Amino acid sequence: MKKILLLIVAVVIVAGAILFWVTNQSGTSQTTKTQSTSQKNKETSKMAENKTLIVYYSRTGNTKAVAELIHDRVGGDLVQIETKEARPKDYRSEVSQNAQEQNNNTLPALKTKVSNFDDYNRVFIGTPTWNMALPQAVESFMNDYNFSGKIVIPFNTNGGYGAGSTFSQIKSGTKGAKVLDGFSVEGGQETNGVLLAIKGNRRVEVAKELDKWLQKINIEK
Numbered sequence: 105m106k107k108i109l110l111l112i113v114a115v116v117i118v119a120g121a122i123l124f125w126v127t128n129q130s131g132t133s134q135t136t137k138t139q140s141t142s143q144k145n146k147e148t149s150k151m152a153e154n155k156t157l158i159v160y161y162s163r164t165g166n167t168k169a170v171a172e173l174i175h176d177r178v179g180g181d182l183v184q185i186e187t188k189e190a191r192p193k194d195y196r197s198e199v200s201q202n203a204q205e206q207n208n209n210t211l212p213a214l215k216t217k218v219s220n221f222d223d224y225n226r227v228f229i230g231t232p233t234w235n236m237a238l239p240q241a242v243e244s245f246m247n248d249y250n251f252s253g254k255i256v257i258p259f260n261t262n263g264g265y266g267a268g269s270t271f272s273q274i275k276s277g278t279k280g281a282k283v284l285d286g287f288s289v290e291g292g293q294e295t296n297g298v299l300l301a302i303k304g305n306r307r308v309e310v311a312k313e314l315d316k317w318l319q320k321i322n323i324e325k
């Protein structure tokens with residue numbers, strides 16, 4: 105009888121110990137789970153903290169129109185690149201001044217300053233095609249800032265001959281950045297008297313193309 109009683113006490117003690125261990129274990133794993141979930145949340149919110157800058161150069165408003173459409177979709181800050189010296193109003197004079205600047209690799213001084221440039225991790229750079237290349241003002245802008253570690257996303261408007269070397273120039277001008285596939289669309293043709301072409305129905309069409317591109321390169325707000 106005494107033996108049976110002892111056995112019962114022993115069984116109760118062992119069962120108690122097992123219960124205590126199991127309860128403690130699940131508590132620990134719960135804490136670990138909570139910790140890793142909060143870690144994940146932190147990382148996700150870090151990724152969501154995209155600080156976006158959209159800079160663009162534009163003479164007749166087409167690149168500006170695309171920049172505004174991008175801004176509507178991804179938010180961030182919109183900044184126009186402007187030179188200190190006023191540019192020629194006359195198309196032919198601009199064509200020859202630009203060709204000269206490109207040939208001599210002149211970097212026109214800029215009025216535009218982005219004092220908090222280092223805060224941005226994503227920089228859209230918009231430009232028209234000039235002489236199948238980049239207007240030198242955009243080279244000036246890239247020369248003024250350090251793009252290392254940033255994501256750079258180029259976009260372009262042109263008179264029907266394409267982006268030319270604008271995207272490859274943006275890639276070489278933003279050393280250390282990850283440069284995504286650019287967006288290029290037909291804009292104005294000043295030679296034929298067409299200045300701002302990206303308006304009305306054309307703007308709606310461009311917006312649709314833009315949405316496809318943003319989806320393809322995985323860009324969200």
Ligand SMILES: Cc1cc2nc3c(=O)[nH]c(=O)nc-3n(C[C@H](O)[C@H](O)[C@H](O)COP(=O)(O)O)c2cc1C
Pocket residue numbers: 161162163164165166167168195198199202231232233234235236237261262263264265266290291292293294299300
């Ligand atoms: C100086 C100058 C040079 C240009 N050179 C080209 C060119 O080489 N190829 C082209 O397709 N369009 C060329 N264009 C046309 C522009 O790329 C086109 O009109 C563009 O949409 C203008 O953008 P914006 O309205 O933002 O200034 C040139 C325009 C200017 C003013």
